[in-house]
Amino acid sequence: MTIRALVYGDVDLNIIDGSAIWAQSMTQALAAAGCEVTLLLKAQVKTDRLVAPLTEVPGVTLRRPYEERLLADLGPRGLTPEQAVSLITRLDAERRFDLVVVRGRRLAAIAAHTEALAGRLWTYLTDVPQTVADLTSTAVAELTDIAVASRFLLCQTEELRGFLESAVPAACGKSVLFPPVVVLPEGVAGAGEPHTPLKLVYTGKFAPRWNTLEMTELPSALEQRGVAAELHMIGDKIHRDSPDWAKRMAKALEDTPGVTWHGGRPRAEALSLSAGCDVGLSWRDPEMDASLELSTKVLELGGLGLPVVLNRTPMHEELLGADYPLYAGEDLDSAADAIALAADPEVYRFAARRCAQASARFTLERAAERLRGYLDLAFPQAPAGTDPARPLKVVVAGHDLKFFTRLADHLTSLPGLEVRMDEWESLRAHDQYRSKELAAWADVVICEWCGPNALFYAEHKRPGQRLLVRLHRFELYAEWPRKLDIDKVDAIICVSPYYADLTRERAGWPADKVIVLPNWVDVEQLDRPKLPGAEYTLGMIGIAPSRKRLDRGLDVLDELRRRDPRYTLAVKTKQPWDYWWIWNRTEERDYYERTYRRIQRSERLSEGVVFDPFGPDVAVWLRRVGFMLSTSDDESFHLAPAECAASGGVPSVLAWPGADTIYSKRWVHQDTSAMADAIHAIVSEGRFDAARRAAQAEISENYALRRVCAMWTDLIVSGTVPRPLDLDRFAPLTAQ
Structure with a gap:
């Protein structure tokens, strides 16, 4: 199937700037990824310098509202956001698009409230608030609406993605990277050596914060330094917010x-x-140093083989290295000093090489490859054995589907499956008429939780229908498994081998009815660059109730800080008093009072523990965490160490029952002393990078979301049970 995409940016392609280049390169990248692309233009074409190259790209269609008279009331400055969304909706009604890429916050906000486009928007975010002070409640509400309506939020940089996810919970899990794209004409490249006089070049808009007026003073400033120079400026857009400045x-x-x-x-x-x-x-x-966007011009110039003079910022140091020689400071003199260095051929070649290497990471081919990955997620193939014309009918039923949401999203996206949800109000309360109707309709029923929902669907099971029940730790000790007619159930699903064995033992069910389908880890969302010093940060996620054993985590931290005070513990959690059922228990309250008092009174712990608010922005938070502690009395799976490993960190797990059936023995420790020894050895011996690569590979291979979704699909469609994991094949960490 050919995927049809529409692209619209609230940008004028008559003007050469980064936003116009985005519209051109996004269209080219989607076409290179295999899409049939329609680019809707905002304004009448007065110069075709950006549009003409697109007419030669196979699979690209240009729609020109002014020339085609698509609307009657077009103004001189191009489509308004309201007109653009109206026109997008009209074109979509004529021939449906599979995805609609939009750029422009006001435009995206209007599109987000257009029901016909919901779920198909791929929103490219740039003109969003980039400081906490600018993130008003109104802005957060608007961005939340955009996130909810979008299939993906395309973020230019990791910094923007992290900022957005920290501020807008709805963006978590939907935010993906789409950096600038560098498309250069063939055979165009710099000379590789500086000329005399030194030729400086600026391309783009002329605006106060872009220092373009100050740039015109550079030839004179360089002459004072004994460097002959000339400045070439390309562009025709002069900002006129201040008439005097213009x-x-x-x-x-x-x-x-x-x-x-x-x-x-x-x-x-x-x-x-x-x-x-x-x-x-x-x-x-x-003022621009805090920008969360990366200049396309820097990458283009680097791709041409030119070194670039730019501000020293964390983002630029990540791009070019802290030792890049051509960073400029605030004033004209600092910029002139940096440029003067480039007159030295050796410095010039070094800087040019760094810029070229950075640019090579942003080619059209890389962009198309990235988009193909997102397209595969959004438009998966129909599973073998299904017919999209006669889809397999699947019902997912349960009172709390938060652990099943991503799996349900995947199943719903599959051609060949028709999925309906039966969400119960509580464990026992539900719409019985709807549930009976769904029971009569479904080919396959999945009960999330082995509770009253499982008893209901077992009672109403039809001949030839299959019933799958996922059992969690919570139900194992309740009365419902004893009441369930196991003969009506095709498979009881547990998330770990240990709990599968415990389920067989406690319930007395046939061994072959109880199978293992592990929890999933969204490796692609979690895999992000670690922040400097992450190897010295331990993490814990969720420390309530007391069986999570925060006190053991403190034991590990205490021992590590005795050796090196750089170690800290970051705890992302709700507090125990946020759970009434925990805080009402005297023994629980006593435990936390003792534990928190210990932190306050310990010289080593008081400055080494940070509590962070609970929330879905786990991927952002994990960027600063090097080791994830799992110190519980017991767990059914415990995702946090696996998520940390997927993020490029190292799991550190105490030997709670069944831990070694989920994590290989190299991450499992017998006590807190052994855990502290292992962590410090990895850090002090310089093995952190090797350890985290090994952990990430293990978790990706065993629990990646794509793999677990495939397991569920095989079970639903054909009844195929996944093979048990072989964790013994992973060598002990000490052998590496």
Whole structure:
């Protein structure tokens, strides 16, 4: 099947800037990923320098609202967001699109409230608040609506994704990376050596915070340093928020000695002009240092082989390295000093090589590969043995589906399956008429929790229908398993071998009826770069009730801080008093009072423990965590160590019953002393990177969301039971 995509950005393709380049490159990348793409233009085409190359791309169709007279009331400045959404909806009704890519916050907000587009929006976010102060309740509500209506939120940088997920819970699990795309004409490249005079180049818009007026002073400042230089400026968009500034900018472009203004040029010509220069400029006002966006121009210039002068920021250091020589400070002198360094051929070659290496990570081929991965997630193939024309009818029933949501999303997206949800109000309360109707309709019923829902569907099971029941730790000690007619059940599903054995023993059910389908870990969402110093941060997620044993985690931390005070413990959790059923128990309250008093009174612990609020932004939080502690008395699976491993950290698990059936023995320790010894050895001996790579590989192979979804699909469609995991094949960590 050919996937049909529509792209619309609230950007004018007559003007060369980063947003216009985005529209062009997004269209090209989707086409390269195999989509049939329609690009809807915002404005009348006055110059085709960005549009013309797209007419030659196979599978791309341009829709021109002005030339085609698609709307009657078009104004001189292009489509309004309201007009654009109306037109997108109309085009979609004529021939449905599988996904709609939109850029522009106001546009996205309107599209999010358009029911016909819900779930098909791929929203590219840039013009969003980028500081906590700007994140008003109104902005959060608007971004929440956008997130809920979108299939994906496309974020340009890891920093933007993390900021968004921390502020907007609905964005968690939907935010994915789509960095800038660098598409360069063939055969266009810099000379590789600096000229005399040194040729500086700036391309883009002229605006106060982009330091473009200050740039025109650089040739004079460099002359004072004994460096002959000339500045070439390409672009025709002068910001006019301040008329006085705009006049001074225009005059500087036209009259400053050593400055050549080329005006607006077709993109290929602008890149060719840039390649004929020596040093690119992306030096900006310090106010821009906190930006969560990455300049496309920096990457384009690097791809041409030019070194770039830019501000020193954490994002730029991540891109080019802390030792990159051409970072500029706040004032003109610092920028001139950095540029003067580039006159040295050795420095020039080093800086140019760094920029070229960085740019190579943002090619059209990389973008298309990334998009293919997202397309595979959004549009999976029909499972073998199913017929989309006559789909297998599946019901998912339960009172609390939070542990099944991602699996349900996957099953719902599969051609060949028709999935309906029977969400019960509580363990026992439900719409009996609807449940009976679904029981009569379904080919396969999945009961999430072995509770009254399982008893109901077993009672109403039809001949030829299959009933699958997932049992959690909670129900194992309740009365419902004893009441369940196991002859009506095709499979009881447990998340670990230990609990499967315990279920067989306690319930007395036939061994072959009880199978293991593990919990899933969203490896692709969790795999993010670790922050510096992560190896010294231990983590715990959820420390209530007391059987989670925060006190043992403190034992580990205490021992590690005795050896090295850099170790800290980050605890992401609700507090025990947030759970009435825990805080009402005297023994629970006593435990936490003792434990928290210990933290306060211990010199080593008082400055080494940080409590972070509970929330879905686990992927962001894990960037700073190197080791995840699992110190509980017992667990059915315990996802936190697996999630940490997927994030590029190391699981550290006490030997609670069944731990070694989920995690290989290299991560399992007999007591807190052994756990502390293992952690410190990994860090102090320089083995952290090796350990985390091994852990990530193990968890990805065994519990990745895609793999677990495939297991569930095979069980539902054909009754295939997955093979048991072989954890013994993973070598002990000490042998590495």
